[in-house]
Amino acid sequence: MATVAFAAALTVVVPGASRADAATPAPKVAGELIVGFDDSASRAQQRSAVAEADARITQRLPGIDAAVIRADDPATAKSDLAGNRQVTFVEPNYLLRADKLPNDPFFNEQWGLRNTGQLGGNAGGDIAATTAWDVSTGGNTTVAVIDTGIDYSHPDLDANIWRNTSEPINGLDDDNDGFVDDVRGADFANGDSDPSDDAGHGTHVGGIIAAEGNNGTGVAGVNWNAKLMPLKFLDANGEGNTADAASAIDYAVSHGARVINASWGGPAFSQTLYEAVRRAAERDVIFVAAAGNEGHDADSAPDYPAAFDLPNVISVAASDRRDHLLPYSNYGRQTVDLAAPGDDIFSTVPTSIDSSGYANYSGTSMAAPSVAGTVALYLGRSPEAPGSQARNAVLQATDSVPSLAGKTATGGRLDAAKALGAHPQANPSVDRDAPSPFALRRPRNRYATPRRGVKFKWQRATDASQIQYYKLYVDGRKVKTVKDRDGKGGAVPITSVRMNVPAGKHRWFVKAWDYAGNVRRSRVARGKARSSRSLYIGKRYR
Numbered sequence: 001m002a003t004v005a006f007a008a009a010l011t012v013v014v015p016g017a018s019r020a021d022a023a024t025p026a027p028k029v030a031g032e033l034i035v036g037f038d039d040s041a042s043r044a045q046q047r048s049a050v051a052e053a054d055a056r057i058t059q060r061l062p063g064i065d066a067a068v069i070r071a072d073d074p075a076t077a078k079s080d081l082a083g084n085r086q087v088t089f090v091e092p093n094y095l096l097r098a099d100k101l102p103n104d105p106f107f108n109e110q111w112g113l114r115n116t117g118q119l120g121g122n123a124g125g126d127i128a129a130t131t132a133w134d135v136s137t138g139g140n141t142t143v144a145v146i147d148t149g150i151d152y153s154h155p156d157l158d159a160n161i162w163r164n165t166s167e168p169i170n171g172l173d174d175d176n177d178g179f180v181d182d183v184r185g186a187d188f189a190n191g192d193s194d195p196s197d198d199a200g201h202g203t204h205v206g207g208i209i210a211a212e213g214n215n216g217t218g219v220a221g222v223n224w225n226a227k228l229m230p231l232k233f234l235d236a237n238g239e240g241n242t243a244d245a246a247s248a249i250d251y252a253v254s255h256g257a258r259v260i261n262a263s264w265g266g267p268a269f270s271q272t273l274y275e276a277v278r279r280a281a282e283r284d285v286i287f288v289a290a291a292g293n294e295g296h297d298a299d300s301a302p303d304y305p306a307a308f309d310l311p312n313v314i315s316v317a318a319s320d321r322r323d324h325l326l327p328y329s330n331y332g333r334q335t336v337d338l339a340a341p342g343d344d345i346f347s348t349v350p351t352s353i354d355s356s357g358y359a360n361y362s363g364t365s366m367a368a369p370s371v372a373g374t375v376a377l378y379l380g381r382s383p384e385a386p387g388s389q390a391r392n393a394v395l396q397a398t399d400s401v402p403s404l405a406g407k408t409a410t411g412g413r414l415d416a417a418k419a420l421g422a423h424p425q426a427n428p429s430v431d432r433d434a435p436s437p438f439a440l441r442r443p444r445n446r447y448a449t450p451r452r453g454v455k456f457k458w459q460r461a462t463d464a465s466q467i468q469y470y471k472l473y474v475d476g477r478k479v480k481t482v483k484d485r486d487g488k489g490g491a492v493p494i495t496s497v498r499m500n501v502p503a504g505k506h507r508w509f510v511k512a513w514d515y516a517g518n519v520r521r522s523r524v525a526r527g528k529a530r531s532s533r534s535l536y537i538g539k540r541y542r
Contacts, residue, residue: 028092032058033074033081036066039481041086049087053080065481068093082485089485100133102214102224106358110219111321112341112370119344121321127340127370128399129222131417132377133213138223139380143209143259143372144252146245147202149195149232151350152184154203154357156211156218162229164255177251185230186251188244195230199238200353202230204361205263207348208369209376218358219347222373222416223380229257234264246276253283258379258387261372262289263365265303273305281312284387288372290364291317291330298332307335314375314391317404318342318367319413324403329364331407338398339407340414342367374416381420394419435461435512435520443527454529456480457496461512461520467493468515474501474508501529 033055037046046067050057055071065088071077074092081090101107101114111119115126142162152161164183166175173179179186182193197203206228213224231252233244245264252260260280277287287310292303298315306315315336318329320343325331329342345366349359371394378390397419398412405411438459461467470493472480484493507526513519 028094031070031072031074032093033069033071033078034061034066034091034093035069035081035087036064036089036483036485038086038088039065041065045086049081049084052084053077055081088481088483100130100137102133102220103216104211104213104218104220105216106219106346109346112345113220113222115321119321122323125319125321125323125341125413127222127374127414128417128422129220131422132374132420133224135417135420135422136377136381137213138210138221138225138377139383140225140227141223141259141376141379141383142227142229142255142257143223143261143376144229144231144248144255144257145202145206145209145261145369146231146233146248146252147197147205147261147263148199148234148236148238149187149197149202150185150206150228150230151197151203151348152195152230154207154348154350156215156348156357157203157206157228159212159215160210160221160226160228162227177254185232186248187232188248188251189233189235189240195232197230197232197350198236198352199234200349200359201234201238201263201361201365202232203349203353204345204347204359205261205365205369206230208345208366209261209373211348222370223376226373226376226380229255238264240264242270242272246272249273249276249280249287253280253285258285259372259375260285260287261369262287262305263363263368265290265292265306267301267303269302269304274308274310277305277308277310277313281310285312286314286372286375286387286391287312288314288316288368288375290368291315291332291336293318293328293363293365294330295328296330298330298335301330302332302335303330306330307332309335311388312391314338314371314394316340316364316368316371316414317408318362318364319401319404320344323401323413325407326362326364329367333406333409336408337395338371338410338412338414339401339404340367340370370416371414374414374419377416378419393421432516432518433463434518435463435467435514437461437520438510438512438522440508440510440522440525454501455496455498456508456510458510458522460492460495463512463514463518466515468513469493470495471511471513472497472508473511475506503529505529 055069055077057067058070059068078090081087113129115121117123169181179193185195187195210223210226211219211221213220231248233248234240289306291306317336317339318326319339343362344360346360351357375390398410399415400412438461440458442457469483480497505528509524510522
């Protein structure tokens with residue numbers, strides 16, 4: 001029988017140095033609201049507005065002209081206050097908490113999980129793992145690692161190794177799967193029940209998926225509690241064949257794996273391998289595959305099994321710590337689904353590979369397990385959900401990255417937090433761009449009626465961080481602030497105010513502030529008010 005060799009999609013950068021479903025409602029303080037007041041509102045007017053809403057002030061926030069109030073019926077109080085002219089915004093007093101950080105000593109090395117720029121990367125170029133962990137740190141979802149095996153005695157992995165409960169150790173093949181006493185998986189390369197890792201690749205992959213999190217040892221996996229099923233079909237040189245790969249897939253499916261990680265591949269289409277992955281699809285098992293490390297467009301030079309056109313396959317390219325596609329990563333607008341961190345990834349290896357038990361590897365092999373771990377996170381939180389639902393959640397919730405546009409089907413990088421429905425992670429990168437230029441619209445060569453104040457109106461400014469507030473200045477003095485009423489991500493602030501202006505010559509302009517603190521000033525308008533309630537605008541300048 002002819003065999004087809006598969007090379008594991010791996011580049012070793014540095015041997016490990018010896019170094020020890022829909023978003024849930026945001027939690028809030030019961031019975032409390034925060035109320036923002038107009039700059040012109042006196043303390044007496046503020047107290048009156050709150051009292052009319054059957055509430056009371058419990059705390060002042062003078063720096064933002066706001067107060068915390070308590071009400072027996074917060075919903076009614078919010079509605080009443082929103083219609084009061086002295087109030088600029090009303091919102092719940094949200095509960096906040098720190099992102100869940102594990103106590104694993106090498107966690108800071110894992111930039112793919114939390115990138116603060118600590119290793120020269122771009123802050124935010126990660127999978128938002130700490131935000132995802134606020135939703136779930138994992139469950140007992142079984143993930144089959146079809147690879148070079150796993151060091152199942154590794155202290156950062158041993159508690160998360162799958163156990164075959166149908167196979168007691170008694171020298172017999174009790175579950176009739178062809179292996180005797182296969183309690184921790186199987187070795188298809190050597191035909192036995194010991195899937196020990198003699199190459200390091202599979203152990204590294206397993207650690208990315210499910211190294212024990214928050215155990216005070218080593219690193220944290222994407223999923224702290226998933227069950228790793230070691231299935232060895234690649235030998236110490238990282239080579240295996242189609243028949244063994246297909247057999248390992250069938251074993252994973254028949255023994256209850258819900259996710260399969262395949263950090264390997266080759267250029268030849270194999271009907272045998274295709275049928276094995278298709279049978280996994282029929283059993284709703286998600287198959288996560290590395291896209292390959294040849295730097296090719298996989299649409300024209302496909303790598304299998306990642307390029308199989310099957311509904312359960314997720315093909316994964318590799319990104320670096322600056323959120324760029326790795327130069328040697330395969331890509332493809334049609335055949336590669338998304339990217340995930342794959343450059344200089346720190347994870348577990350057998351001590352026979354590195355005495356510390358940890359090393360840095362790079363490649364799409366290291367990107368795929370982040371996706372597999374995230375799919376397992378989703379299924380651990382929602383065990384009754386079909387695998388297809390978890391796959392869709394991952395692919396529909398990527399972070400759009402300019403360098404991946406046209407390079408993957410989603411144009412994005414894995415975002416575990418979004419996939420789990422967590423509130424989007426604040427981008428830690430610094431926004432230094434001012435809001436867009438905007439013009440003053442009125443008053444322009446008009447008189448106001450004697451019974452009404454002058455209405456000042458301007459164009460809306462736009463900004464990536466969104467506009468937080470506008471300030472109107474008349475004769476160089478701030479006279480009005482218009483704040484964003486419902487916070488970032490809600491409706492934009494209004495762009496007009498009405499007020500009385502004394503008779504005489506005046507000039508006015510508006511400043512716009514974004515949520516990052518950047519400011520843009522409009523051009524200045526000059527005019528003459530002929531009465532205390534009208535303003536004539538003549539020449540404008542600047």
